[in-house]
Amino acid sequence: MSTLEKSVEKGFEGRKIREYLKEEMKLSSRFIRGAAMDKRILVNNTPVRMNYVLKENDNISISLKKKESQNIEPEKIDIDIVYEDSEIIVVNKRPNMVVHPTKRYQSGTLANALLYYFKETNQDCIVRLVSRLDMDTSGLIIIAKNQYAHMELSNNMQQNEIDKRYLALVHGHMEEMEGTIDKPIYRPELEGNMKRVVDERGQRSITHYKVIERLKDADLVECLLETGRTHQIRVHLSSLGHPIYGDTLYGDESDSEIIPRQALHAYGLNFKSPRTKKPLELRAELPNDIKELLEKLRG
Incomplete structure (x- = not known):
């Protein structure tokens, strides 16, 4: 459009x-x-x-046509497109990929890949991220192709009208098979600190969860975000004594020998198209590294 x-x-x-x-x-x-x-x-x-x-x-x-540019170098990098129309593109980001260039990561990011894709397909777009994921978290990310779509979807995100579903593989067994974690998350003001904690000084944070599969000493847990704080799922699950496998920041550093990143995947998005308001239900299957760990834990 x-x-x-x-x-x-x-x-x-x-x-x-x-x-x-x-x-x-x-x-x-x-x-x-x-x-x-x-x-x-x-x-x-x-x-x-x-x-x-x-x-x-x-x-x-x-x-809605507007001549725009970004100071990001297009790079030929394969991307897994789950859905695309004239307004948006939704991609399944692989693990260990930064979403947008930073001082440390100037190239090899999802934004570099998207700009190359837009150029190759003759789409006059810049990268407008509606959602983001940590470098080590895999899964679905929404990118708007114009200012209107970005405005609509960002507003929907703020109004909690975008359903964001994750799968996490956690240590141990959850006490309840399903429930809600309602705990404030706070970032201590320490130089260079990335870690968040559950603390009354923080913002209210709500995660709904459900155990999908119970393994020998682990659970595969579906998490539905009601709020979207940085590291929210990782902090909340760790606070219950069930850190995510591979999460060396909120769990055990030795986990890196089991899987080299946190076993967290943004597998589902439910939202309405910014133009037609047609409901979209998008899914991305688990990546190979989490599948392999699941098989080991089942065995």
């Missing part, structure tokens, strides 16, 4: 277009300001100012 279109109903006659775009079309001030400056907001095929007074049956159209 390259444009948003709307016909003005009688009840909005006499209102300024800026108010209409905010209240009826739910567009952000930032989006409106940028589109207006680029003269991409048209009424009856003519660019208008934001104090334009609407009339019944006015046709509003907003072009």
Whole structure:
């Protein structure tokens, strides 16, 4: 989709277009300001100012095409595309891959790979991440192809309207087969500290869980996030005495000999398409390293 279109109903006659775009079309001030400056907001095929007074049956159209660039080098790296349309692309990120370039990781990231893919498929897009994952966590990530889709999905994320499901392989057996962990997560203010802790000074954090498979001395646990704090699942499961296999930050350092990263996979996303509002249910099967560890624990 390259444009948003709307016909003005009688009840909005006499209102300024800026108010209409905010209240009826739910567009952000930032989006409106940028589109207006680029003269991409048209009424009856003519660019208008934001104090334009609407009339019944006015046709509003907003072009979503915008020339943009990012200071990221495109790189030919294979990506596992689970879903794609004109608005979004959802990929299954492999483990040990950084999502976006940092000072330490300038190349080899998912963003480098996506920019190459967009270039090769003649899509004039930049990488707008709706969701993120730790370097060592595998699974589904949503990327918006334009500012409107990013705005819609980011708002849905804040309103807890995107269902994010994970699978974690944990040490020991959960006391209950299913339940809710409602514990605040806090980051101690120590230089260079990445580790979070359960602490009353932190933000309220909620994880719903269910044991999917019980193994000899481990559980395969499905986790549904209600909030999205950094390291939330890892902190919550560790706080119950059931750290994730391979999680040397919140568990046992010797775990790295069993699996070289935390056995955590973002396997499911349920959300609505930003344009059509059609429900999407996307799934990504467990990667090979977690499958292999599961087989060992079953054996």
